[in-house]
Amino acid sequence: MTDPEDYPLLRSQSALLAQALRLVSRDGYRYWQVQTTPTEKVLAAVKKLDEKHAVLIAPKARAIRKEARLPVAHLLLAPVSVMPPEDPPPTWPMLLLATQELPGERMQRAEDRPLTWVAWREGEWRPTYVLRRDQRGRWTWFLEPSFHRALLEEALAYAAEGDWRALVGHMKALGNLPMFSGVWSQVQEIRRRVQKLWGDRHLRDPSGQWKAPPWRKAVEAWPKAPLSPIGMRLYPEEPPRTLGEWWAMHRKGGGA
Template structure:
């Protein structure tokens, strides 16, 4: 980490980063990958890291991350699912132009179809388990929006078919308790924060460590 900071100034605070931008110098950040994407050949305490910059960094092999709907060079994080390591998160810009992580189109579609399948069949135990599992995804703002879409689609199925019982009384969806366990708000646009006391970037971790020592 110190080598990367000496080479690319990855631990600067926001004011210093803004000064570098005004000077038209590269601004680099070092991010931590989610625990769920840690490859098996690098067990803890190895930390998967991601080096991002707004310009090409000297001495680094870099790829340009594209934000178009069908980029030639998307940036993926993988996760263990279906018995293998597969691309699961893709870095894109949201509607406000901020970089964030989304579920890949294939994975998002699979999660949505599974939820709708259980909802249409009225298989509430499996739907509850599925919705509860969605709440454990790393809630980047892009992932958050996709998970909320799944919730709305499931809610529409429930409202169309199961809103009232035969006696005419309103019924509470059996999956509502699972949704209530979801995080209240998404993570910062590109940061990673599993718990409020953990840092999102190595710069934040370094500052916390400096203050504590």
């Protein structure tokens, strides 16, 4: 693959996080950089990165470069499914991963500064997910600390106010996060804190047993176990499957 239009798009945010997790933890891509490009220039940006760092080479060529101890780079674009609703979206985030520092780039080493990925929140791309080791030394994704704290504080505020409709909606939304083990542990912490606060104020009978919290069904709909990148489908089965397909659909729809 040498044409940016052939670049395969990932199907979801979870797919991107899973691919990045594999590349960092299994394949040794420990250097990272997040950058954005104007969406109308995304093809040119991918081409430029390929000219500089060979991000579009075939897997066999990657293996040869790695065996020769040359820098090997990998490029991940934010999935179309998480782009903002504007048409076209204003900018497109890109995650550049490498086995060594790349010349001309301001790369970070994941062991020294955890890889931080973005999501479209509050009208802009904001740091949202952090890839680091857990207490057992395993690489996994966590929510960015300030984002995690905001989600916790919002849940506790609804519980303290007894605003169960807002709490149900909030807890349902939490269930849609990419539940890798780090995120899973943080979301479960929010659930425990909400249960304690809500239960102590509203829903325990004199014996200390739970009555039926109105948000229980929201929690029951959460995934039953942490998300594993093993066996996850990474690429969409329907268009747009490549950057070229997206560009063609976008232009046909009246975009730039």
